[in-house]
Amino acid sequence: MNEHDEHSLSREFQEIEGLCGHGSITLRRILDHIHGRGEAMLTLVLAGPFLLPIPLPGLSIPFGILIVIFGLSLSTGWKPWLPEKWVHHRIPEDLLRRFCQAARKFLHKVERYIRPRYHWMHRNRMFKGAAGGMITACGVLLALPLPPGTNAPPAAAIVCLSVALLEGDGLLLVLGYFLFAFNLAFFTLLPILGYEAIMSILRSGF
Template sequence: MAKLSHELERFFFETEQPAHVKLADILLLAKERTFGFLLVILSLPSALPIPAPGYSVPFGILIFLLAIQMIAGSKTLWLPQKMINHPIKLETAQGVVKTGIPWLRRIEAIARPRLSYICVTLPGRVVIGSAIALMAISMMIPIPGTNTLPAMGIFVTSFGLLEDDGAISLGGLVLCLMGAILTSSILIALMWGGSSILDYIKIWLGR
């Protein structure tokens, strides 16, 4: 099975593509790895340290739908045709992929099948799906700071799912927890206009 970085490099840079591409076209690369593959692709733009305006909300919606289907134990995915057939500029997609490939290769270098029961059993997929669903909601919040870390959590967790690497998925779940704390902290600070969760943690540790 070809590595994801190789598949994306071949698709976007080694074969001729039209001026606009669609998620439906990229999805053909997934083969039997549909859920993990698509979750990695959808979280990649927001997880990278580059501006990705306009992608967090629609991709967050798609990620949420996929997560709910994982929780329900679905073996095949369903997504709105209008969204997966929405055209994306080839130059924009190539820019994201070019930036993301080095990060993909770093994770691929350490990924291998281990603790696979976390990724393939229903309880494990329910936990992963629940964490991803919460992070997808965070991605959809139009407030700075609520997108990148949750998207990174989804990206790493889903990459473990893609490679049947439960250890990487567990690392991703830790990032999801950190993302949940950060998002909650930001929201509480905005609502109360005062201390955030992080401030309270610092005070508690100081005692």
């Protein structure tokens, strides 16, 4: 097994899933476990559940706020600060387990295509700062009280950008930029056309 396999994202999620069933799961436990992987791993873990076809009542606001905090850290380089009450807040164990299982299955299929490339993008602070700013903006969208079904687009952009930063994949980073542009268009048109009209346009286009 090479170094990339040992630290693959699917393996990371397998280890996070292993935390379930061994005491209550808090943000502090996850922070301690992924120490060294940075804020991008946290934004990935926090945004990923919104891509699952399961209800997440009451989680979009706190998770969105946390994504904003970690996104700002990515864009500015400042160390994130969290209230102690937040880091000790319990995360639903069943939700975490289901998300980790879904993430592992998906990553097993796509990890062969995710690899470090276009290193000049990751060596340039501007590109990482831009990605952090986009993650922050998408975190704000998650935290807003918007209509049901509108969490997936910003979550998809956050996940794509987070994986790109974690794996050093410049091509995936560009895809994340495009997903962010889609979110800008989607949420700009939302109050003008309405959710149903936009979804009808998207369905007809695909």
